[in-house]
Amino acid sequence: xxxxxxxxxxxxxxxKSSSAADRAxxxxxxxxxxxGSTAVIGRSIKIDGTLSGDEDLxxxxxxxxxxxxxxxxxxxxxxxxxxxxxxTKSMMIEGExxxxxxxxxxxxxRTTAKISGNILAARVSLEEGAHFKGSIDMDPKSIERAxxxxxxxxxASDPGGSERAKPATLTNVKSTPTETGAAxxxxxxxxx
Amino acid sequence: MESLAExxxxxxxxxxxxxxxxxxxxxxxxxxxxxxxLEDAVIASLDWQGESGAAPDPVESLRxxxxxxxxxxxxxxxxxxxxxxxxxxxxxxxxxxxxxxxxFVHALTGYSRSVMSRRPGLFAPLDEGRLIELSTxxxxxxxxxxxxxxxxxxxxxxTIERIRLLTSGMQEYLFRLRQPVEASR
Numbered sequence: 001x002x003x004x005x006x007x008x009x010x011x012x013x014x015x016k017s018s019s020a021a022d023r024a025x026x027x028x029x030x031x032x033x034x035x036g037s038t039a040v041i042g043r044s045i046k047i048d049g050t051l052s053g054d055e056d057l058x059x060x061x062x063x064x065x066x067x068x069x070x071x072x073x074x075x076x077x078x079x080x081x082x083x084x085x086x087x088t089k090s091m092m093i094e095g096e097x098x099x100x101x102x103x104x105x106x107x108x109x110r111t112t113a114k115i116s117g118n119i120l121a122a123r124v125s126l127e128e129g130a131h132f133k134g135s136i137d138m139d140p141k142s143i144e145r146a147x148x149x150x151x152x153x154x155x156a157s158d159p160g161g162s163e164r165a166k167p168a169t170l171t172n173v174k175s176t177p178t179e180t181g182a183a184x185x186x187x188x189x190x191x192x
Numbered sequence: 193m194e195s196l197a198e199x200x201x202x203x204x205x206x207x208x209x210x211x212x213x214x215x216x217x218x219x220x221x222x223x224x225x226x227x228x229x230l231e232d233a234v235i236a237s238l239d240w241q242g243e244s245g246a247a248p249d250p251v252e253s254l255r256x257x258x259x260x261x262x263x264x265x266x267x268x269x270x271x272x273x274x275x276x277x278x279x280x281x282x283x284x285x286x287x288x289x290x291x292x293x294x295x296f297v298h299a300l301t302g303y304s305r306s307v308m309s310r311r312p313g314l315f316a317p318l319d320e321g322r323l324i325e326l327s328t329x330x331x332x333x334x335x336x337x338x339x340x341x342x343x344x345x346x347x348x349x350x351t352i353e354r355i356r357l358l359t360s361g362m363q364e365y366l367f368r369l370r371q372p373v374e375a376s377r
Contacts, residue, residue, distance in 0.1 A: 123219065124215055124219060125212070125215070125216070126210055126211075126212045126215045126216075127212060128212055130210065131209075131210075131229075132209075132210035132227055132229070133210075133227055133228075133229045134226075134227060135224055135225065135226045135227070135260070136210075136215060136224065136225045136227070137223075137224040137225075138218070138219050138221075138222075138223060138224070138225075139201050139222040139223060139224060140222070141201070141222070142201070142224065
């Protein structure tokens, strides 16, 4: 019944994230370079409210409230801290997250991630060393129900379709021009 | 584990930490996995030297987890070896209150090892329904070596459905929740 294999323990020193991800997190990323690009919320930015948009987003700062990117990918970087309910097409988590996370496709939890909450996604992958406490629901029917419920809730709270249920507020803006640009985009327009 | 292939929803409660192999294995079934991650609480309780304040209670960590759907399968694996009899009783009662009648609890206990590692071993399910022991660490604790009678006494809400001796020096138990237990317990 049992095979033994010499392997490292579950919570090793961090350091298994891909070099591509490392490069992405350290590079000077333009706030918004054009169609198909990734918007960035910089390290010193704090946002409280509802974020929604039509492009990919990377968070290295702090966001609380609700994040809606139903057709795009959200990356929560190593420096990122999120306390929010999140709805996306796909998600990659390297930082700290607390809340309900719903993705229509996949959630990838990297070795540096610390997550407390519930995940609903058809595909969930988790790297060795990641901290997770909560539930992971991979039942397609549950995900479908959650997505429908989310849509009903969104329409009810935003009948005009403006998605301005609660204005996002921005604090502690002491950032580089690049980061400030992203933050203004996120907080002012809210539609990324 | 064979039953998981049935086309129905399963709720699985894993008392250990989230493991890539477990999530990967379960991702092919219609299921929800609740991760209790009791390891740190269990170790804190074992290492507690009577310092000021209350003793850490790993069972409280489970009780404080939000309840939603009752569990169909509970994976305790190596954890019972790291609890006192009183804590096992508390744990099994807490499991009973958050599980469906007929729910299974899968546990492994050491029967021949006189020492066990500092932290609970890590296990991963394989495709063919076997478990692989990934790592046990250096053995430096006296093994508890609970008997079947011990575990039976500590689990009044459960029947022991199956016991199997394994060549690794472990004993595999399959408990089954006997009857509904009031949620207020």
